[in-house]
Amino acid sequence: VTRNGAHRKTGIIANRCRTRQKVTQPMVAPHHPSNHRPKASVSKMPKKPSSSCREDSPPVDEPCLPSQHRTERLIFPKPLITVEGIARAPLNPGDFASLHQRTYELRPEWFEGFQLNASKTLAVHRIVRASWNLSHVTPTGFRVGAQLQRRCSDSVLKTPLVAFDVNPGTLSSNVSLLYRPVASVCCEINVQVPPRGGSGTEDQGPVIDKASLQHTGSSTTTTLRCYRPGRDSCRLTLDHLMSYNDRLAIGGELLYEWYRNTSNAQIALAARYNHERHSFAATGSREAFDLSYWRRVNGRLQIGSSLACSNREGKAIGTIYYRLEHPDCTVRGLFDSDWSIGFTYQR
Structure with missing residues (x-):
């Protein structure tokens, strides 16, 4: 009190x-x-x-x-105010030709006949290879080749990269050259040299199988390709792929080809949705469209499916792929609507 x-x-x-x-x-x-x-x-x-x-x-x-x-x-803090955020550009979507890559990587690698391959790594930038083929589809014989690249600079391999293989008997060879003058521009060319021997092919010179020029941006990829350029025939494609965000990519492709007095032009549109465990891609044009789906079921099993429709041929094929990985082996298989069933076992 x-x-x-x-x-x-x-x-x-x-x-x-x-x-x-x-x-x-x-x-x-x-x-x-x-x-x-x-x-x-x-x-x-x-x-x-x-x-x-x-x-x-x-x-x-x-x-x-x-x-x-x-x-x-007491002095209280000032009220919250709106500030300008930091935006990050989406990742690069990759090449237009690799839209369905996740699904097609599950396909088995088919070959016909007998094939023996051997390779030796001399250094991180030097690899030599040798192969012997006995087949009715691929050229039969012995071939030797190599892959050469510049030395590492800060743990990064530098271009140019040269890869070739040659048949010692006929001197027919394949040569590939990849060069990046700057980090965002890539030039690639593939040349085929016909065999020397025989009156029919003696005067033939090297043939450019494919040439491409690609620009890679932070969220876009633009590629110009030329297939088998010549006086009477050629095929040109110009494609552009853009990442809308880290999941969705959209793009288009312009195709122009001619053979003698006939020419053709087409436009194709494409889209792809990527996720860590599944992916969906679609490509469509006036004459054909392709659909593909990929999913990782667990750490060992991957499955995929594709649907290819062609209005020119009037045919559609659906295929289901699977890939099962074990610590000591890998199994790939497929079966489609034409009753083609097969698998490969690799150990």
């Missing part, structure tokens, strides 16, 4: 705030002389708690934050 008869109640310490709340109760009437009337006691309501504490707010002279000057007013 205080001196004037009022009670004081100590508040609860919350959030490191020393709070006090005064609770005023009715005053006990002391003894007064008869000529003076006692004044009625007035109970005061507790002050409204401040927003700086939960419920029990401190008095004005006792701030929540420690301060040397007890009478210093």
Whole structure:
């Protein structure tokens, strides 16, 4: 009981705030002389708690934050304001020709006849190969080749890259050259040298099988390709693929080809949706369209399906692929609507 008869109640310490709340109760009437009337006691309501504490707010002279000057007013932070964010461009979508790559990588590698391959890595930028084929589809004989590249610079292989293989008996060879003058531009050319021997092919010179020029941006890829250029025939394609975001990519391709006095031009559109565990791609034009789907079921099994329709041939083929990986072997297989069934076992 205080001196004037009022009670004081100590508040609860919350959030490191020393709070006090005064609770005023009715005053006990002391003894007064008869000529003076006692004044009625007035109970005061507790002050409204401040927003700086939960419920029990401190008095004005006792701030929540420690301060040397007890009478210093609290300064609250400024309200939140809108600031300009940082936007990151989506990833590069890759090449237009690799839209269905995830699905087609599940296909078995077919070969006909007998094939023996051997390779030796001399260094990280030098590889030699040798192969012997016995087949009715591929050229029969022994071939030797190599792949040469510039040395590493900061753990990155530099171009140009040269890959070739040659038949020692007929001197027929295939040569591929890849060069990047700058990081965003890539030039590639494939040349075929016919065999030397026989009157029919002696005067033939090297033939350019394919030449391409590609520009790779942060979120776009543009490629110009030329197939078998000659006086009477040629085929040109110009494609552009753009990433809308990290999941979706859209693009188009312009095809122009001619053979003697006949020419043809077409436009194709494509789209692809990528995810870590599944992917869907579609390519369509006036004469054909392709659909593909890929999914990773678990860490060992991958499945995929494709549908190819051609208006020119009036035919459609649907195929289902699978790939099963084990620590010591890999199994790939497929079966389609033409009743083609097969698999390969690799160990």
